[in-house]
Amino acid sequence: MRNKGITLIALVVTIIILLILAGLTITMLTGENGILTQTRLAQKKTKISSEKEAIEMAICEVQMSNQKEATINLDEIKKSIQKYLDTDNITITNNEKGIANVLVEDSKRVYYIDSNYSVTEYGEFDYLIKNIYDLEEFRKNVNNGNDYIGKSLYMTDDITLKDEWIPIGKYGTNINDSKAFKGIFDGGDHSIYELKIENEEEYQGLFGYNCGIIKNLNVVSGKIDVKQRTGSIVGNNEGKIISCNNKGVQVIGTGVGLGGIAGKNIGIIEDCKNSADIYSEKGSYIGGIAGAVNSFRKNNKL
Numbered sequence: 478m479r480n481k482g483i484t485l486i487a488l489v490v491t492i493i494i495l496l497i498l499a500g501l502t503i504t505m506l507t508g509e510n511g512i513l514t515q516t517r518l519a520q521k522k523t524k525i526s527s528e529k530e531a532i533e534m535a536i537c538e539v540q541m542s543n544q545k546e547a548t549i550n551l552d553e554i555k556k557s558i559q560k561y562l563d564t565d566n567i568t569i570t571n572n573e574k575g576i577a578n579v580l581v582e583d584s585k586r587v588y589y590i591d592s593n594y595s596v597t598e599y600g601e602f603d604y605l606i607k608n609i610y611d612l613e614e615f616r617k618n619v620n621n622g623n624d625y626i627g628k629s630l631y632m633t634d635d636i637t638l639k640d641e642w643i644p645i646g647k648y649g650t651n652i653n654d655s656k657a658f659k660g661i662f663d664g665g666d667h668s669i670y671e672l673k674i675e676n677e678e679e680y681q682g683l684f685g686y687n688c689g690i691i692k693n694l695n696v697v698s699g700k701i702d703v704k705q706r707t708g709s710i711v712g713n714n715e716g717k718i719i720s721c722n723n724k725g726v727q728v729i730g731t732g733v734g735l736g737g738i739a740g741k742n743i744g745i746i747e748d749c750k751n752s753a754d755i756y757s758e759k760g761s762y763i764g765g766i767a768g769a770v771n772s773f774r775k776n777n778k779l
Contacts, residue, residue: 525586525598528562528581528584528586528588529588529598531561531562532554532579532588532590533596534557534561535554535557535558535560536549536557536590536594536596538557539553539554539557540594551569551570551571551577552569554569554577554579555567555568555569558579564583566581566582567579567580567581567582568582568633570634570665570666570667571666572666573666575590575591575592576590576591576592576594578590578599578666579596580605580633580665582605582633584601585601585603585604585605585631586598586599586601586602587599587600587601587631587665600629600631600663601629602630602631602663603628604629604630605630605633606631606632606633607633608634608636609636609637609638609639612632612636615630615645616643616644616645619645619646619656619658620643620645620646620647620656622656624657624658624659624660624688624689625658625659625660625689626659626660626689627660628660629660629662629663630660630661630662630663631663631665632662632663632664632665632667632694633665633667634667635667635668635669635670636667636668636669637669637671638669638670638673638699640673641674641675642672642673642674644674644680644681644682644683644684644685644712645658645683645684645685646684646685646686646687647685647686648680648685648686648712648713655686656685656686657686657687657688657689657715658686658687658688658689658691658716659688659689659716660689660690661689661692662684662689662690662691662692662694663692663693663694664691664692664693664694664695664721666693666694666695667694668694668695668696668697669683669695669697670698671698671699672696672698672699672701672709672726673699673700673701674700674701674702674703674707675700675701675702676703676704677703677704678703678704679703679704679705679706679707679712679732679734679740680707680712680713681701681703681707681740682701682707682708682709682710682711682712682740683709683710683711684710684711684712685711685713686711686712686713686715687713687715687716687718687744688715688744689716689717690717690719691710691711691716691717691718691719691721692717692718692720693719693721694710694721694722695722695723695724696710696721696722696724696725696726697724697725697726698724698725698726699725699726699727700726700727700729701726701729702727702729702730703730704730704731704732705730705731705732705735705740705757705760706732706733706734706735706740706741706768706769707728707730707734707735707736707740707768708723708728708735708736708737708738708740708767709723709726709737709738709751709753710738710739711740712739712740712741713739713740714741714743714746714767715743715744716744717744717745717746717747718738718739718744718745718747718749719745719747719748719749720747720748720749721738721749722749722750723737723738723750723751724752724753725752725753727753727754727755727756728740728753728755728756729755729756729757730756730757730760731757731758731759731760732757732759732760733757733760733761733762733763733768733769734760734762734763734768734769735755735756735757735760735762735763735764735768736751736755736763736764736765736766736767736768736769737751737753737755737764737765737766737767738751738766738767739766739767739768740767740768740769741767741768741769742769742770742771743771746766746767749766751765751766755768
C-alpha cells in the first residue's frame with residue numbers, strides 16, 4: 478500500500494516536471510484562460526450551438542408542414558426537438574412575452590422562442606423545480622440555512638400548493654434567526670396556485686426573506702391573512718423582484734406593511750403588477766406593490 482502511494486506521488490512529480498520542461502505551468506492548464514478551461518468552454522459553446530440549431534430546425538420543419546396555419550402547435554415542435562436531440566427530456570411551455578420557453582433537461586438549459594420564432598439561449602440553471610415536492614425540498618433547504626448564493630433555480634411548470642404554506646426563508650430581528658434566500662429563482666413565467674397562509678406572524682409570503690433575485694413568477698389564487706409586513710411574493714425584500722405578478726392572492730392583515738408583491742421593501746422591485754385586494758384592519762403602510770418602502774421601485778403597475 479505504501480509503495481503504491483510513493484509510486485503515485487512520483488508520477489505526479491514526473492508530470493509536473495514534464496510540464497515545466499515543456500514550458501507549461503499548472504495555471505496555463507487549469508487557470509481562467511488555461512488550455513483545459515478553454516477546452517471546456519469550447520465544448521459548452523458547441524453543445525449550446527447544437528441544441529439551438531436543433532430547436533431552429535424543429536421550428537422550420539413544423540412551419541413547413543403547417544404552412545396554412547396562422548400559428549404552430551407547441552406539441553409538434555416538442556416532438557420535432559426530441560427527434561433532433563435524440564432525447565425525451567424536453568419541456569416546452571407558453572411564454573407570455575413571446576411564443577415559448579424550451580427546457581433541455583439533460584443540460585438544464587432554457588431557450589427562448591420569440592414572436593418571430595427566433596431562438597436565443599435564455600440561461601443555464603443549477604436546479605430545476607418541476608413540482609411541489611421540489612419546491613418544498615428547496616424551502617426546507619433554505620429554512621435550514623442553505624442560502625443558495627451563487628446558484629440558480631428554474632421553475633419548469635405551474636405548481637398548485639396543497640396545504641397552508643410555510644414561507645421560503647424567514648426573517649428574524651436576531652440575525653442568527655434569519656434564513657435568507659440569496660440565489661436566483663426564475664419562475665419561467667409560470668404560476669403558483671392556492672397560496673394560502675393564515676397565522677398571526679409577520680414577514681409572510683411565498684418567500685419570507687429575499688436577498689437574492691426572484692423573477693418571472695406569477696401567484697394566481699389563494700389568500701394570505703396574517704399580522705403584518707407581508708406580501709404575496711416576499712415578506713421582507715432586500716434583493717430584487719423582477720417581472721412578478723400577483724393576479725389574485727388577497728393579502729389581509731391587522732398591522733402595518735402589507736403589499737401586493739412585498740410587505741417590506743428595501744431592495745428593488747421592477748416591472749411587477751398587482752391586481753389583488755390588499756387590506757389592513759388598522760395598520761398603515763399599505764400598498765399595491767409594496768407596503769413599507771425604503772428603496773427604488775421602477776415600472777410597476779396596479
